[in-house]
Amino acid sequence: MRIKKVSIILLLVVGFSTVILCGCRIGGPTNEAKETIVEEEQEETPVATLEKYNQLEKGMSYEEATDILGFPGNPMSDESSDSNHKTYAWDGEQPKSFLTVTFLKGKLSTKQQVGLQ
Helix, strand or coil: CHHHHHHHHHHHHHHHHHHHHCCCCCCCCCHHHHHHHHHHHHHHCCCECHHHHHHCCCCCCHHHHHHHHCCCCEECCCCCCCCCEEEEEEEECCCCCEEEEEEECCEEEEEEEECCC
């Protein structure tokens, strides 16, 4: 009988200790933590801006353009083709806002933007 009581007490102590050590947290992050995560994700997503667009100049290389814009563009032309024309697009912050840049023989030849701020 005494062994049963000791075993039960020991199980209770181990069980409570486990709950306490685990932080007794059930579920995911709090709303505040979720908001912080969303804000961080938004900050990490680079976008094209009118200011960056205005810094692009004819004759720049693709690498120079991506340095200004902060991230690589989406190829709009077939990368595997031997064409001297390569066109890339970068998304802006607002829906349906973007810029496109065409490179002729590796140098920026034309640029266009829609809805950038």
